[in-house]
Amino acid sequence: MTGSGLQQRVELLLKEAFEKRPDLFPISLKVGSDQSIRIIIDGDNGVSLQDCMEISRAVEHQLDREEFDFSLEVSSAGATAPLDLPRQYHKHLGRILEVKTEALEVKGTLESVGAHEIVLSWKAREPKPIGKGKHTVRKEEVIPFSEIEKAKVVLKF
Numbered sequence: 001m002t003g004s005g006l007q008q009r010v011e012l013l014l015k016e017a018f019e020k021r022p023d024l025f026p027i028s029l030k031v032g033s034d035q036s037i038r039i040i041i042d043g044d045n046g047v048s049l050q051d052c053m054e055i056s057r058a059v060e061h062q063l064d065r066e067e068f069d070f071s072l073e074v075s076s077a078g079a080t081a082p083l084d085l086p087r088q089y090h091k092h093l094g095r096i097l098e099v100k101t102e103a104l105e106v107k108g109t110l111e112s113v114g115a116h117e118i119v120l121s122w123k124a125r126e127p128k129p130i131g132k133g134k135h136t137v138r139k140e141e142v143i144p145f146s147e148i149e150k151a152k153v154v155l156k157f
Contacts, residue, residue, distance in 0.1 A: 006068050007031040010059055014039065017058035024051055027077050027084055035070040040077055042088055047076035083151040089113045096154040101147040107154065108141070117144045 007029070014026055024047065027040040041047055041055055056074040063070060083089055083097075090113050098107045099120060108120035121140045128135050 006035055006037070006063075006070065009063065009068075010037055010039075013059045013062050014055070017055050020058075021051070021054065024055065025085070025087060027081075027088075035068055037070055037072045039072075039074045040081075041074065042077045042085075044087070044091060046091065052076065079153065079155060081152070083153070086113070086145050089118055089151075092153055096156075098150075098152055098154055099143055099148055100150040101143060102149065103147075104141070106141055106143075108139070111140070116146070117142050118148075119143075 010029060010031060014029065018024055018026065023045060024041055024043045027042050028038075029040075030038045032038075037059070039055065039059070041052065043051060052074045056072060059074075060072050077084075077088070083092070089110065092110050093113065095110055096107060097110050097118075097120060099105070099118075106120055106122070108122035111119040111121050113119075119140060119142050121138060123136050124139050125134045126137050127133075
């Protein structure tokens with residue numbers, strides 16, 4: 001069977017596996033011309049090693065090695081990976097994100113996640129409206145998912 005047949009088979013197996021684990025969801029699936037399968041997953045409460053093993057087994061145990069000579073890798077999105085899906089934002093409420101759109105680049109705290117947008121807030125130093133000097137103001141930006149080009153969590157060490 002060709003690589004595209006393998007891709008279709010893996011997509012079906014993943015669909016079944018994620019129906020059994022609705023807290024997990026796929027980020028990406030890549031099937032190479034050498035029949036290497038790379039699956040990246042995420043979860044509403046993060047992803048454990050056990051979660052990766054469970055999804056891996058759900059795929060590997062249903063594929064015939066006589067039909068496909070494949071390699072399989074299942075991993076989590078990782079802490080430094082960009083946020084690709086709206087569902088990924090919910091678990092990062094209260095964390096600092098860097099978000100880039102065509103019009104702006106902003107770094108702020110994720111205050112809320114709606115059906116179609118996120119709300120970021122941050123503090124900025126601006127000139128006082130009257131007199132000399134600067135004062136700290138709280139800024140807030142509503143950013144639609146459709147405008148986000150790149151978003152990632154800022155890690156603190």
